């Protein structure tokens with residue numbers, strides 16, 4: 504991937520990051536003020552345990568957090584010029600895929616395979 508491409512995807516990732524960071528703030532704020540509809544018996548540290556799956560807001564926050572981590576990893580890869588490579592087969596990830604999902608770690612083929620395995 505050339506410099507211009509890297510710059511392009513870096514911008515995409517920064518935008519995506521800003522978007523998710525805002526979303527995260529919003530949801531975290533909701534959890535900090537449990538006075539309205541829900542009570543939150545689980546602490547942030549418990550997210551990831553099976554008991555948390557009823558806590559919809561918590562899950563949203565958790566997945567936003569994960570997404571931000573993934574975006575940071577992708578930005579790191581841009582810095583290392585390792586961006587756009589499938590983590591599984593080391594082939595280039597399709598450009599069109601990266602445009603939609605700049606933080607994608609796997610190429611379409613590997614992603615499909617992974618989804619089949621998960622089923």
Ligand SMILES: [Zn+2]
Nearest residue numbers: 589592610613
């Ligand atoms: Zn692959």
